[in-house]
Amino acid sequence: MGNGRGRRDGGRKHPGGSGAALCEVYDTALLDLDGVVYAGGEAVPHAVEALGVARAGGMHLAYVTNNALRTPGEVAAHLTELGVPAAAGDVVTSAQAVARLIADEVPAGSRVLVIGGEGLRVALRERGLVPVESADDGPAAVVQGYGGPGMPWGRFAEAAYAVGRGVPWYASNTDLTIPGARGIGPGNGAAVEVVRIATGGRAEPKVAGKPLPPMHRETVLRTGAQRPLVVGDRLDTDIEGAFNGGVDSLLVLTGVTDAAQLLAAPPEHRPTYVAADLRGLLAGQPEVVEVADGGFRCGGWRAFVRGSELALDGVPGQAGEVMDAVRALCGAAWTEADGPGAGVPDPRKALALLGV
Template sequence: MTEAVFFGGHDAVLCDLDGVVYAGTEAIDGAVPTLRELGRRGVPVVYVTNNASRSPESVADHLLGFGLEVTGDQVFGSAAAGVALLNQELSRTATDPSADGASSGVRPVPARVLVVGSDYLCGLVSGAGHEVVTTAAERPDAVIQGFDPSVSWTDLAQASYAVNGGARWIATNTDLTIPRAEGISPGNGALIEAVSRATGTRPLAAGKPEPVLFRLAAQAVGARNPLVVGDRLDTDILGGNRAGFDTALVLTGVDTEANAAAAPADHQPTWTIPSLRMLLADSTVEARSREAQEEPQP
């Protein structure tokens, strides 16, 4: 366990990126100085992102452009988690003839995989030993879908044809929106909805709010009491809560204080804070805790 502690005794930050550190090409006010100061104090900071379009090294370079010294091993993304889930599902199908999609015969891994997403995601799938295909006519065993700005109607149509044909469907993440400098834009979840409506089914999802990314990130820095920080209740906060960690919703991205107050219990953050700057404050004095919000009023 790390010895440096902050913000009520936590020993690491598991930090989201979009809507927390930056919005599009612009750093969010105060985020970079706060993260630098946490580093100066010896608090480990790792980044847990549902962005499946870029490699950890590319994300680290992006953060370096904002003045943050980050390496690829500090970045945990949903693309790698998605490929791990893909491998798990294909292996399960290969060993279980009763699994969905196996009625025409068991196909062992490696398999044919239709990738809807970035070149980086294609590379991960290929690196796992699978054959990457681009059309349903190539009879893929599985579809993996991750965000990329270049995803087209044709890509979504091919995914729909493949899923309707029995291919297993994996999503790297299901974020409906992405904060950009210009405003809120459609995310991978919005594109997944198009395929879902065309197929009448839902994918297995690998990224947040599943707890595995948070637990892997905490283990990587030896943290026992990390704080999960994010701007989305349905991914960052729900996922951190599922992992058993304290959570902080920052109001610089998608969700608002009103959203948090109205959210179901498993979506509610331990703290709601205006921005990352509050992580340098005394949480018992300046931050609003869940317990304080829920205290009965006289």
């Protein structure tokens, strides 16, 4: 079972196991939204049912998102419409985290130039700051957050004017992409790069969102979690954020990260647990065991390195769950990648066998 403290000793060598369901082991699930609970406005398959069972069993569900576009109330209303009952207090956004960061560093009542959606404006007002629209309004700071696909190009120009004049620059997050119903689109990180390029690449924003400490701080303050489990679909935000915060994590393969990316994960991107979707909260996690004849075993699968490739012993449909094979492959891949002078073994044949 995960130790509840994460790892800061170079990262884990294979996914962890748990004899009890994860929703029984951890008191609070810190759930990412895009790619985990919903995508493009629609619920991810099995998410509504799984979260309902976890909640009924006593697990507190908190929704932690780097998307700063909507207010917590709007996010909660959307979740409730999807069949996941939530209140505004159950939602923590990067807009709230960056607003606290700004409020700690500028005088009370300062004006802040907003390049983003209503979620940023509401969060700034909550901290006693005044949102403004123009670089000529005398802002003490400029903040960028995801503004949706309809963000006018002129908003980026306002940010560039202010940053170019030396106004302190903040970003809710720097995720380069965001999942949607039609595929993967550009996220707030792409918009930040627009402003960076326009200002000559010299300025650097202070960032609040996952995987950085301000977001973890905001989440802990707002949820009061004692035994949290971070649940996400992104290695470079959700899982690295859990690693930085010293807490356990569950990666679900319903969003940005696929199995090949998981196998290539560096130490700080390796989750405690792995599941196909949110039904992973409702079950234990099988142990991944290093075996004497080489490689790692999970369920009926054995994964090992053959030359420069990952290989599997096991027959689909007979050796057990496909995710058990993925967990065993993680052990073989991560251990090999951490060896002296070793790289990540090629996973393509093994994953083709599994159809993932």
